[in-house]
Amino acid sequence: MNSQVLEKLHEILPEGSILLHEPMKKHTTFRIGGEAEVFLEIEDLAQLQQVLPLLIEAEEPYFLLGNGSNLLVSDTGYQGTILHLSGEFTDVLIRDNLVTVGAGVLLSTVARMAAEKGLTGLEFAAGIPGTIGGAMVMNAGAYGGEMKQVVKTAMLMSPEGDLMSVSGEDMAFGYRTSRIKHSKDILLSVTLELAQGNRDDILTTMQELALKRREKQPLEYPSAGSTFKRPEGNFAGKLIMDCGLRGYQVGGAQVAEKHCGFVINKNQATAKDVSDLMKHIQQVVQKETGVLLEKEIIFLGDFE
Ligand SMILES: Cc1cc2nc3c(=O)[nH]c(=O)nc-3n(C[C@H](O)[C@H](O)[C@H](O)COP(=O)(O)OP(=O)(O)OC[C@H]3O[C@@H](n4cnc5c(N)ncnc54)[C@H](O)[C@@H]3O)c2cc1C
Known part of the structure; x- marks a missing residue:
């Protein structure tokens, strides 16, 4: 990376958020992958809105990482910048049957939180080891459920830093794809619409699905x-x-x-x-x- 860009990144991001030569095997469920030239921990929208235009203007390649659970990184690593969303991107807010969740939250976490509140609709997602961001890109699904069924609105950011609120229908979900898969837009957060259910029944379904996974996978x-x-x-x-x-x-x-x-x-x-x-x-x-x-x-x- 160009040293001027690195210097500017140090002005934007706090100490400890910039890692150089980061082994990607630490960040993929395959436990495989060479080093990323630069790895950035992005904790809020303001940081993202400064970092992204900087990388784009300098023509530095970048890649948005979720939990690395659908990813194979080459042995020679990635000659570019990995962006990893943490901090405010891991917030979860539950209001009635609406769950607003940041892109960096693990599906298993939000599925369990919803279950504890007696909200049904996310049981299918409990055993998928991805983040909300990765799940939205891939329209993750299992056992008859998929993200498409529960998304009310998504908040996206264009590479230019513009924010867009997009309805579930406009996410163009398909089998393991969505409108963000082939665009450069970043998923920031999503509001899921769940239904009132019985907490114990929901937890039982989640346990049964987890058992099926352990038996078959x-x-x-x-x-x-x-x-x-x-x-x-x-x-x-x-x-x-x-x-x-x-x-x-x-x-x-x-x-x-x-x-x-x-x-x-x-x-x-x-x-x-x-x-x-x-x-x-x-x-x-x-x-x-x-x-x-x-x-x-x-x-x-x-x-x-
Ligand atoms: C044991 C195991 C079981 C699995 N079971 C299932 C299953 O049942 N169903 C299923 O669908 N999948 C399954 N998967 C695959 C994987 O968990 C899903 O595809 C998951 O949605 C990927 O999420 P992630 O956060 O790990 O994404 P990553 O692998 O990190 O990234 C996937 C893609 O999403 C992009 N991305 C990530 N976050 C964002 C963001 N915020 N904005 C824009 N782009 C973003 C990345 O750039 C990349 O292109 C399984 C994986 C494993 C290891």
Whole structure:
């Protein structure tokens, strides 16, 4: 990074908020990834509105990080700036059946807080290890629920620093996508509309779903969840299993024995191991079944 830009960042952000050469394996659920050149902890809107234009004007690449649970960072890291939202971006405000939550809050946290207040609608989200920001980008979903069903309004910021309040309908949610996935807009907060329910029933449903996950998913290994999107009328995991790839390994990366839809970091896998394994899976599945699996995981950094 240009030293003048770094100097200006030091004027905007408090001591300790700027990390250099930060290992990204610390910030991804895969526990994989080289160093980010610069890693910024952004604690409020005023900081974001100063930092973003500065990076854009200096043509410094940047990436908005959630909980890194859908992310593969390359072994050579990221030659740019990672923005991580904390501070006021982790606020939660519950008023009647409306829950306003900052982009940096974990889904599991907000799902539990809603349950404690007897609010139903977020049970599906309790076991998804992402932030509200990542979940809005991906329209995260599970067990018949998805973000699309509960979003009333979202507060976005354009790269120029303009704020926009966007209704749930205008978020253009689709399967693992939304209007922010392919734009440079940043999700700041969202208001979820839940319904009154019974606290104990909600907590029981959450426990049942957590148990299902533990039974079906290889949660004992680092991963980024489902590696590929669900192909129309089929399941990626089933196709991969039917092609005889259960347990197939490249270096330290493996097609999970427990659930073939997951690539896991079995034993100190590199990003290259994961990406080579994913390519191999795509080739075999396409050759055997004609289906081209599309990756769900987001790649950051340089890959061959
Ligand atoms: C064990 C496991 C189980 C999983 N189960 C599920 C599941 O059941 N259903 C499901 O949908 N997913 C699942 N996932 C995948 C993942 O948790 C979700 O996709 C989640 O929504 C990603 O959120 P994140 O905060 O980790 O985002 P990240 O991985 O950090 O980022 C994902 C994308 O969102 C962008 N982003 C993050 N925050 C913002 C923001 N504030 N503004 C703009 N862009 C932003 C990033 O730039 C990136 O493009 C699972 C993952 C794991 C590891």
